[in-house]
Amino acid sequence: MRVVLAPMEGVADAFMRKLLTDIGGYDLCVSEFIRIVDQLLPRKVYRRMCPELNNGSKTESGTPIRVQLLGQDPQWMAENAYRAISMGSHGLDLNFGCPARTVNKNLGGASLLRDPESIYKIVKEVRGAVPNEQILSAKIRLGWDCKSRCVEIAQAICSAGAKELVVHARTKEEGYKPPAHWQYIKLIKDAIDIPVIANGEIWSKADYLKCKEISGCDDVMVGRGAIAIPNLARVLKGADKMSWLEVKEQLVKYSEFETRGPKEKYYPRRIKQWLRYIAMQYVECEALFIRVRAVKQTKEIVALLSE
Incomplete structure (x- = not known):
């Protein structure tokens, strides 16, 4: 395949x-x-x-x-x-x-x-x-x-x-x-x-x-x-689904990159969209998604993801 x-x-x-x-x-x-x-x-x-x-x-x-x-x-x-x-x-x-x-x-x-x-x-x-x-x-x-x-x-x-x-x-x-x-x-x-x-x-x-x-x-x-x-x-292809902790590490890595340069203005919308989909597969993400959805500033979002 x-x-x-x-x-x-x-x-x-x-x-x-x-x-x-x-x-x-x-x-x-x-x-x-x-x-x-x-x-x-x-x-x-x-x-x-x-x-x-x-x-x-x-x-x-x-x-x-x-x-x-x-x-x-x-x-x-x-x-x-x-x-x-x-x-x-x-x-x-x-x-x-x-x-x-x-x-x-x-x-x-x-x-x-x-x-x-x-x-x-x-x-x-x-x-x-x-x-x-x-x-x-x-x-x-x-x-x-x-x-x-x-x-x-x-x-x-x-x-x-x-x-x-x-x-x-x-x-x-x-x-x-x-x-x-x-x-x-x-x-x-x-x-x-x-x-x-x-x-x-x-x-x-x-x-x-x-x-x-x-x-x-x-x-x-x-x-x-x-x-x-x-x-x-x-x-x-046969592997296990990655853990929530591993997913969160990817979110932080994504944030570190996408909050630098000209794409920073799109970051809040994109990270909220991503979290919405992750919350469909990881129950641990639901509370984080609710908290992130309530804020607008990039720095606040990054801080929440890094907790």
Whole structure:
């Protein structure tokens, strides 16, 4: 099996990727999406969004990372895909699943699920720009507001030349509400001849085994579960869940890094979001989450985490 860390925008930044891959178990990371509109982005944008490009496109622990692009113009997507590959990205990923309103209103992410022909054109153009030895992958949801075209969408991506597909087993309209409809991943997997990676509602080894049984997929991508249980990748491969004390050490390490530099202003919101997910898996976190949620200043939050 392979475990892939999901490209969670605003969550899985470079330091979070470092933190989780240092713990171990991940076979691949996908970067937060880089938004493509109507130009070839400068190299500094790629280095800012994916600083691992300066390290052979690997995290410090050696986990490969693949740049993800999001956009709707086939030509500009292709030109930027070639740039990412030329800078060392381990393959190239295309985002057709982001449910964010600001993305969708500009015809990006999941909005393209309503038009499989546009998805085909984007993938086809990008495939022509990306050397054949490089993996071109895509990430989709099951549709915009219904699942009836999920196989058609997957077949469009496959026939356009993608070599790997991640399927988040919900529609855009379903957001992140459980359950994940893994049975539709099985329909997709049976209809195309490229590897399929299952995504959605994998929080434990039991979830993984159930997902594998229903979807037929050995490989999985984990997102929110990865921040709820920081060693989830290892848990899926047979390890025990890390202790609350070990989790707290990771929170302190994260805080020490994210409270320095320009990202400090995002820290209170991000740490509260992280604690909310951890509290779902660790009862010891519940009281801490309540206390942190009541304060706004970074210094106060860090002090609470360090107690």
